[in-house]
Amino acid sequence: MLFAGDHPCHWAGPLERVIAAAERILGLGPEVVVPGHGGLLDAAGVREHIGYLERLRDHAADCFERGVDLPEATARFLADGGFELGLPERVLITLATEYRHLRGGDERPDLVAAVGAAARLAWEWEHHPSRSPGPAPSGPEPSAPGGGRSFAA
Numbered sequence: 001m002l003f004a005g006d007h008p009c010h011w012a013g014p015l016e017r018v019i020a021a022a023e024r025i026l027g028l029g030p031e032v033v034v035p036g037h038g039g040l041l042d043a044a045g046v047r048e049h050i051g052y053l054e055r056l057r058d059h060a061a062d063c064f065e066r067g068v069d070l071p072e073a074t075a076r077f078l079a080d081g082g083f084e085l086g087l088p089e090r091v092l093i094t095l096a097t098e099y100r101h102l103r104g105g106d107e108r109p110d111l112v113a114a115v116g117a118a119a120r121l122a123w124e125w126e127h128h129p130s131r132s133p134g135p136a137p138s139g140p141e142p143s144a145p146g147g148g149r150s151f152a153a
Helices: 015-027 043-066 070-082 089-102 111-127
Strands: none
Touching: 015 043, 043 070, 043 089, 070 089, 070 111, 089 111
16 A cells, blocks of 8 residues: 555545555554555655655545546646656546545446556657646546546546
């Protein structure tokens, strides 16, 4: 549940629970933490990761409240200083998970749509390296209520 060096990818969430779990790890007073992905972390690294998760949680809530679709919410997060970590396409999946929880979490995740959207985003950024992180590439996605592009992840 902890990531080092790359954007995390959380399929279950909500981020509030992930943050609580990371805080619980800190409460154990570890000198070294072995994350699920990436290099070793110390307590400061775990606190930094918690800060990232809090920023992402708050961003998701703000975008959701404003009716921002997932590709645009992803692009805004990455453009606002979130592009320095590896695997930025994971932000889309984590935001989709958080949106699902903000909607009440009733629907079953569409994993194919989530992975497809993340793959399109990764491909677009890889093939246009001079491009600043902008809106995720468009393509067929199930429509969200209200006509916006979205998917239930």
